[in-house]
Amino acid sequence: MKRNPGKQSRRKANWARAVRAAVLAAVVLAAVVFAASCSDADSLGDEAVTEVQVGTPPLWSNGIGELMRLKCGICHQVPAGEVSPDGTPQSFDLNYYNAAAHPDGVLGAQDSTARTNITSGILRGPVGSIRQMPLEYATPLTEQEKTALEAWAGTGAF
Numbered sequence: 001m002k003r004n005p006g007k008q009s010r011r012k013a014n015w016a017r018a019v020r021a022a023v024l025a026a027v028v029l030a031a032v033v034f035a036a037s038c039s040d041a042d043s044l045g046d047e048a049v050t051e052v053q054v055g056t057p058p059l060w061s062n063g064i065g066e067l068m069r070l071k072c073g074i075c076h077q078v079p080a081g082e083v084s085p086d087g088t089p090q091s092f093d094l095n096y097y098n099a100a101a102h103p104d105g106v107l108g109a110q111d112s113t114a115r116t117n118i119t120s121g122i123l124r125g126p127v128g129s130i131r132q133m134p135l136e137y138a139t140p141l142t143e144q145e146k147t148a149l150e151a152w153a154g155t156g157a158f
């Protein structure tokens with residue numbers, strides 16, 4: 001059989017192009033997955049991620065729960081999570097609505113500690129020796145999110 005070097009090198013070039021395309025696709029896919037996982041899971045950083053929209057009246061079920069999990073619960077979890085700083089209170093967990101909802105019966109967001117501190121102004125400045133929340137290096141709350149949390153805490157935290 002007669003060899004056809006031209007055809008063979010064309011085939012090689014096609015193969016190389018296919019490999020390059022596959023590698024590029026994999027890199028793009030990895031970047032997209034990485035970006036997506038950052039945007040909703042990561043609540044540490046300088047800039048507010050997309051503002052959480054809370055319904056009226058503000059309820060745990062229509063936005064407050066999502067907001068707390070995203071911007072408070074990353075630190076306020078029991079047992080302490082990877083990014084919970086030393087000194088994070090272990091008496092309450094802001095990923096849960098109340099003690100009945102927590103697997104270990106630890107207090108939740110509705111129970112008095114978080115609620116009374118929010119109505120005392122902890123989202124706007126220190127309350128006694130407790131620093132403003134979230135801590136300064138964590139993703140800040142938008143004004144609308146602060147107002148929603150305060151309204152929720154002040155109107156029964158349902």
Ligand code: HEC
Binds near residue numbers: 071083114
């Ligand atoms: C980056 C971690 C982090 C984030 C995010 C965070 N906190 Fe805190 N929080 C702490 C630490 C640490 C303390 C302990 C007090 C201190 O260090 O000033 C604390 C204390 C508190 C306390 C006082 C508890 C007590 O014993 O009286 C409340 C209430 C609270 N946080 C609510 C919140 C709320 C609500 C949010 C979200 C809007 C939030 N925190 C976000 C780390 C965090």
